[in-house]
Amino acid sequence: MEEMSxxxxxxxYCNEENSYTVARVQxxxxxxxxxxxxxxxxxxxxxxxxxxxxxxxxxxxxxxFQVETYQTLVPATVNGIEKxxxxxxxxxxxxxxxxxxxxAFGPDTLxxxxxxxxxxxxxxxxxxxxxxxxxxxxxxxxxxxxxxxFLQGHGVSAxxxxxxxxxxxxxxxxxxxxxxxxxxxxxxxxxxVTADKIARNMGMDPASVTRVKEGVVYVLGEVLNxxxxxxxxxxxxxxxxxxLQVDREIVVEAxxxxxxxxxxxxxxxxxxxxxxxxxxxxVYLPAFHTAEAGLARRLTALxxxxxxxxxxxxxxxxxxxxxxxxxxxxxxxxxxxTCAVQDKVxxxxxxxxxxxxxxxxxMILMFQALQLRVLLAAPTGRAARRxxxxxxxxxxxxxxxxxxxxxxxxxxxxxxxxxxxxxxxxDEASMIDTILMYYLVKAVPLPxxxxxxxxxxxxxxxxxxxxxxxxxxxGRFKVVTLTDIFRQAAESRxxxxxxxxxxxxxxxxxxxxxxxxxDFYFIEQEDxxxxxxxxxxxxxxxxxxxxxxxxxxxxxxxxxxxxxSAGVTRLNERLQEVLNSREPKVVKGRPFKVDDKVMQIVNxxxxxxxxxxxxxxxxxxxxxxxxxVDFDGRLVSYGYNDTDQLEPAYAVSIHKSQGSExxxxxxxVLMQHFMLLQRNLIYTGITRGKKLVVLVGxxxxxxxxxxxxxxLGRYTLLRERLQ
Numbered sequence: 237m238e239e240m241s242x243x244x245x246x247x248x249y250c251n252e253e254n255s256y257t258v259a260r261v262q263x264x265x266x267x268x269x270x271x272x273x274x275x276x277x278x279x280x281x282x283x284x285x286x287x288x289x290x291x292x293x294x295x296x297x298x299x300x301f302q303v304e305t306y307q308t309l310v311p312a313t314v315n316g317i318e319k320x321x322x323x324x325x326x327x328x329x330x331x332x333x334x335x336x337x338x339x340a341f342g343p344d345t346l347x348x349x350x351x352x353x354x355x356x357x358x359x360x361x362x363x364x365x366x367x368x369x370x371x372x373x374x375x376x377x378x379x380x381x382x383x384x385x386f387l388q389g390h391g392v393s394a395x396x397x398x399x400x401x402x403x404x405x406x407x408x409x410x411x412x413x414x415x416x417x418x419x420x421x422x423x424x425x426x427x428x429v430t431a432d433k434i435a436r437n438m439g440m441d442p443a444s445v446t447r448v449k450e451g452v453v454y455v456l457g458e459v460l461n462x463x464x465x466x467x468x469x470x471x472x473x474x475x476x477x478x479x480l481q482v483d484r485e486i487v488v489e490a491x492x493x494x495x496x497x498x499x500x501x502x503x504x505x506x507x508x509x510x511x512x513x514x515x516x517x518x519v520y521l522p523a524f525h526t527a528e529a530g531l532a533r534r535l536t537a538l539x540x541x542x543x544x545x546x547x548x549x550x551x552x553x554x555x556x557x558x559x560x561x562x563x564x565x566x567x568x569x570x571x572x573x574t575c576a577v578q579d580k581v582x583x584x585x586x587x588x589x590x591x592x593x594x595x596x597x598x599m600i601l602m603f604q605a606l607q608l609r610v611l612l613a614a615p616t617g618r619a620a621r622r623x624x625x626x627x628x629x630x631x632x633x634x635x636x637x638x639x640x641x642x643x644x645x646x647x648x649x650x651x652x653x654x655x656x657x658x659x660x661x662x663d664e665a666s667m668i669d670t671i672l673m674y675y676l677v678k679a680v681p682l683p684x685x686x687x688x689x690x691x692x693x694x695x696x697x698x699x700x701x702x703x704x705x706x707x708x709x710x711g712r713f714k715v716v717t718l719t720d721i722f723r724q725a726a727e728s729r730x731x732x733x734x735x736x737x738x739x740x741x742x743x744x745x746x747x748x749x750x751x752x753x754x755d756f757y758f759i760e761q762e763d764x765x766x767x768x769x770x771x772x773x774x775x776x777x778x779x780x781x782x783x784x785x786x787x788x789x790x791x792x793x794x795x796x797x798x799x800x801s802a803g804v805t806r807l808n809e810r811l812q813e814v815l816n817s818r819e820p821k822v823v824k825g826r827p828f829k830v831d832d833k834v835m836q837i838v839n840x841x842x843x844x845x846x847x848x849x850x851x852x853x854x855x856x857x858x859x860x861x862x863x864x865v866d867f868d869g870r871l872v873s874y875g876y877n878d879t880d881q882l883e884p885a886y887a888v889s890i891h892k893s894q895g896s897e898x899x900x901x902x903x904x905v906l907m908q909h910f911m912l913l914q915r916n917l918i919y920t921g922i923t924r925g926k927k928l929v930v931l932v933g934x935x936x937x938x939x940x941x942x943x944x945x946x947x948l949g950r951y952t953l954l955r956e957r958l959q
Contacts, residue, residue, distance in 0.1 A: 237289065237290060238288065238290060238301075239286070239287070239288050240261075240263060240270065240272075241264070241284065241286040241287070242261040242262050242263035242264060242266075242285060243262045243282065243283070243311070243316060244260075244261055244279060244280065244281050244282060244284075244285055244308075245259075245260045245261065245262050245269055245281065245319075246260050246281050247259050247279065247280070247281060248260060250276075251860070251861055255275045255276060255278075255401075256274070256275055256276075256861045256876065257273070257279055258271065258272070258273050259271075259272045259273075259285070260272075261285055270301055271298070271299070271300045271301070272285065272300065272301045273300050273301070273302055273303065274287075274302055274303030274304070274306070275397070275399075275877075276306060277384055278308070278377055278380035279308060280320055281319050281320060282316045282318075282319035282320030282321075283308040283309065283310060283311060283320060284308065284309040284310075285308055286306060286309070287301065287303045287304075287305065287306035287307075288303070288304050288305050288306070289302045289303040289304045289305075290302055290304070292822065294858060295819055295821060297858070305388045306388070307381075307385050308381060310346055311346075313343070314338055314342055314343055317338055317343070317346060318334050318335060320346075321333075321334035321337060321345070322334035333359075333361065333362075336360070336361070340358055340359050341355070349371070349374050350374060350378075353367055353370065353371040353374075354367070376406075380401060382409070383397070383401055383408045383409055384401070386408075386409050386412075387400060387408070387412065390412075390434050390437040390438050392434055396425070396426055396430070399423050399424075399425065399877070400412065400419065400426075403422055403423055412438075415446065416431050416435040417431045417432070417446070418431075419431045419434065420450070420454070424880075425877070425880060428450060428451065428457075431450070432447070432451075435447060442482065443482050443483070443486055445489060445490050445493060447480070448480055448482055448486050448487055449490045449493055449494055449499075451476055451490075452476045452487065452490050452494060453494070453499065453500075453521070454479075455467075455472060455475050455479060456472070456519065456520075456521050457521070459951075460521070462950075463696060463698075463700055463948075464951040464952070465520070465524050465528055465670050465700045465701050465950070465951060465952040465953070465954070466503070466518040466519055466520045466524065466951050466952070467519050467951055468516075468517070468518065468519070468951065469502070469516075469517040469519050473488060473491070476490075491519070499522070500519055500521060500522065501519070501520040502517050502519060502520075503517060503518045503520065503525070503953075504516070505517060505518055518951070524670060524671070526674075527671045528670055528674070528701070528952065528953060530674050530678070531670065531673055531677060531954065532954060532957035532958050534651075534677040534678055534680075535581060535713075535958065537682060538580055538680060538682060538684075538686055539579075539580045539712065539713060540580075541580060541682040541683055542682075542683050543580055543683065544608060544658045544683050544684065545578075545603075545606060545659075545685060546606060548577065548606070550574055550577075553577075553602060553605075554570055554573065557573070557598045557601050560601055561594070561597060561601070565594070565598065566591065566720050566722075568590075568717075568718050568719065569594060569595050569598070571716050572584045572595045572718070573598045573599055573602060575716055576599045576602075576685065576687050577602060577603075579713070579714040580685055580686065581685075581687075581714070582685075582686075582687045582688070582713070582714050582715075582716070583687075583688045583689075583704075583707060583708055583713055583714070583715045583716070584688070584689045584690075584716050584718065585690055585692045585715065585716070585717050585718070586691065586717060586718025586719070587693060587718075587721075587731075587734060587735055587923070588691075588730070588731045588734055588735075588923050589721045589722055589728065589735075590718035590720060590721060590722070591718060591720070592663075592689055592718065593626045596612075596626065596661060596663065596689060597626065597628075599659075599661065599687065600612075600628075600629060600661070603658070603659045603685075608658035608659050609657050609658045609659070610629070610657070610658070610660075611632075611655060611657040611659070611660050612624070612627060612630065612631035612632070612661050612662075613633065613634045613636075613660070613661075613662055614631060614634070614662065614663040614664045614895065615633065615634055615667040615668055616633065616664070616667070616846065616894075616895040617633055617849060617868070618895065618896045618897065619663060619664040619667075619895040619896070620632055620633050620663075622897065623663045631663075633846070634662070634668070634672060634676055635647075635846065637649070637676075638675055638676065642842040647675050647679065649679035650675070650678050650679050651679070653679075654679055654681040654684075655680060655684070657684055658681075658683070658684055658685065659684060659687070660684060660685070660686050660687070662676070662687070662689065663689045663690070664689075664690055664895045665688040665690035665704050666690040666692060666694045666704040666705075666894075667690075667694075668704065669697040669699025669700055669701050670699070670700050670701035670703055670952070670954065671699065671700070673701075673703045688704065688707070690704050691923070692705055692708055693738050693916055694894065694916065694919070694920045695890070695891055695916050695917060695920045695947075696950065697894075698847060698848070698892065700950070700952070701950065701952050701954060702950050702954075703954060706952060706954040706955040706958065707954075707958065709955050710954075710958035711959065712958055712959070721735060728755055728756075729743075729744070729755055729756035730922060730923075730925055730928075730929050732744075733756050733922060733929075734919055734922045734923050737915060737918055737919050737922065738915070738919050740943070740945060741942070742935075742939060743756070745758035745931075745935070745938075755925075755927055755928050755929065756929050757928075757929070757930045757931070758930075758931045758932075758935075759774075759931070759932045759933075760935065761934075762906070762907075762936075764800060764802045764904075764906050764908045765801050765802075767906055768801050768802045768806065768807060768810065770932050771793060771802065771807060771902055771932055772810050772811060772814055774791075774902055774930060774932070775787050775791050775793065775811060775814075775902065776814050779900055779902075779928065783900065783927075783928055785899050785900045785927075785928070787815050788815055788816070788886070790898070790899040790900055791898070791899070791900045791902065792893070792896075792900070792901055792902070793807055793811065793886060793888070793901075793903075794887070794888060794889070794890045794893050794901055794902070794921045795807060795887055795888075795889060795909075796889070796903075796904070796905075796909040796912045796913065796917055796921075797889070797908075797909045797911070797912055798889065800906075800908045800909065802906055802909075802933075803909075804887045804888060804889050807886065807887035807904075808883075808885075808886050808887050812827075812829065812832060812884060812886055815886060816831055816832055818831060823863060823876050824876055824877070824879055824880065828853055828856055828863060828879070830855060830856060831852055831853060832852065832853040832884065833850065833852055833885045833886050834851060834883065834884060834885050835848065835849065835883050835884075835885035835888055835892065836848070836849040836850075836867075836881060836882060837881060837882070837883050837892075838881050840881060843872050843873075843874075844872075847892075848892055848893075848895065849867055850867075850888075850896070851865040851866050851868070852865065852866050853866075854866040854871060861875055861877075862874065862876070863876065863882075865882070890903070890920055890921040891917075893920070893924045894920065897924055897925075897926045898924055898925060898926060899925075899926050899927050899928065900925065900926075900927060900928040901921065901922070901924050901925035901928070901929050901930070902932065903918075903921045903922070903930070903931050903932070903933075904931075904933050905918065905931050905932070905934065905937045905938045905941065906933045906934055906937050907936060907937045909937065910940070913937060913940045913941035913944060914941055914944045914945075914946075914947060915941060915942055915943075915944055915945045916945075916947055917941065918938065918942065
């Protein structure tokens with residue numbers, strides 16, 4: 237970190253949304269003006285700026301000083317004061333008025349404005365109203381500066397200080413002093429760790445119950461990221477005590493306080509038929525307890541409710557459907573369609589090539605013939621588009637179906653404003669987490685039919701819960717499991733290999749004899765570094781040259797883990813380097829290039845982009861601090877402060893690939909990934925490939941994954957509630 241200081245000559249750019257500012261500063265003893273950039277809330281021409289930061293080289297604008305922390309002092313000279321007032325600092329004072337005020341009061345001008353503003357009436361053209369406006373604007377400026385100095389004095393960077401001021405305004409200091417942990421809940425990018433650092437800098441006792449309460453809530457948030465809907469009481473105490481480095485008794489007190497404050501829900505896990513265990517409790521964040529319990533109640537009510545589907549002659553109906561589709565349905569397919577017509581809630585599960593798409597088409601035909609309103613949806617945009625192309629009628633993402641409104645902070649469709657539907661069909665249902673499924677079933681009218689289609693052998697949802705698996709396992713609803721692979725699908729080695737892996741068998745890894753080709757390859761390479769080199773070469777040359785796929789748009793690398801030489805992080809670095817020759821631009825400390833492949837990693841309802849959406853960077857504008865991403869033809873703008881929602885996506889984790897299909901998929905399978913080598917992980921990765929799948933790695937690693945059919949458990953009580 238370096239220091240610099242000088243007088244602000246002019247502000248060349250300021251983004252009111254995030255306070256990002258570009259200023260020209262006259263440093264003492266230097267002839268040339270210095271360009272200073274950063275989140276500089278309340279900076280004005282004429283002020284003395286003292287800043288710490290680092291020098292950076294902007295490809296377009298040259299050498300700049302990037303500010304981390306700063307403070308400003310009002311100018312002392314008459315010339316500086318005039319420039320300061322003329323800068324637009326105070327609405328109603330332009331260059332001419334600034335000159336007249338300074339002529340009247342000279343070096344005492346700022347003291348007059350602050351302490352005796354009534355004296356301004358001596359200046360022609362300034363009435364009581366304008367003087368009041370000047371006084372108020374001056375005070376706001378002082379508030380901003382005081383807040384920024386206070387926050388930075390407690391270890392808050394200029395960027396976060398600007399976010400805090402935008403959130404709380406004049407109450408910023410008061411809010412942070414009363415409870416700095418509010419920052420973690422209210423401001424994106426400030427997590428518990430940052431808020432805790434601020435609190436410690438302010439002198440908060442590490443054993444304070446306030447701190448420990450927030451730490452417990454943070455741990456519950458962390459376990460949600462691991463897929464759990466709740467966490468057992470005793471492990472929660474241990475985990476929180478370890479993280480916070482406090483005695484367990486303080487955590488017990490904090491949990492009790494959170495329960496009293498209704499910030500958590502405690503549920504007894506003891507069952508009447510079993511021996512009582514003390515402290516055998518589940519700890520929930522309230523929203524997740526409400527969602528899990530509400531989901532169980534609503535699904536049960538849907539299944540028990542009256543049906544809008546009138547009885548039909550199944551034999552005649554099935555013959556009519558087969559004639560319209562020009563197919564002969566297998567027995568399991570007929571069973572699935574029959575159940576969908578007869579039952580209020582039906583689950584259809586099956587692997588690739590088992591005819592799920594044909595069943596959806598058949599059901600739609602049947603329901604339309606009965607003049608019922610059918611709605612189709614899937615968790616992701618890509619899955620919804622595939623569903624629409626296959627079915628021939630509109631399909632939406634679940635968020636769009638439920639009409640999420642950022643302004644109203646929730647879904648418009650709910651039990652009071654249900655969907656205008658008689659039948660709701662959801663594809664890729666294994667991806668849906670507890671919260672989203674709760675909102676979905678709340679919006680399905682009680683007389684409507686709900687059909688969930690998916691693959692139980694895929695990885696569970698990225699979000700908390702194992703909803704699809706629990707609904708199937710509870711035994712309350714009709715489940716049809718498709719096992720037959722149809723002839724056309726059976727010609728694909730991708731499909732055959734996926735089913736063999738799912739059955740615990742090693743797939744045929746032999747390559748065809750040239751010039752014959754296949755759609756499934758295994759390239760043996762046990763060394764992780766060499767495996768990574770092979771993957772880069774496949775993406776850059778071999779696959780585009782041999783199969784005609786575009787290296788960036790069509791080929792997707794899917795890795796089990798982020799870490800390691802053949803993990804997501806390192807592969808992204810290498811693939812960006814070889815697949816995109818454009819000049820990088822540093823955005824919030826990360827290199828982005830135009831045409832980079834990127835993934836949205838959180839749901840952003842305002843921008844209508846969701847976790848797992850992949851796009852290409854369309855433009856980067858350092859002057860406006862804006863990065864634009866093209867998501868399948870839809871341009872979405874990101875301020876630089878929002879780019880933490882994006883990650884490189886030349887390589888992504890297999891978990892993040894759920895619900896998507898790619899023309900070509902390359903997967904490293906190495907002992908380096910031992911911790912995550914599971915059957916459903918490899919199965920999910922392989923089934924993402926539409927036309928080509930290439931595994932690179934060790935046969936031992938693949939065998940290890942296939943043998944491990946015990947997925948990591950998640951804490952959820954949905955199955956028990958449904959039972």
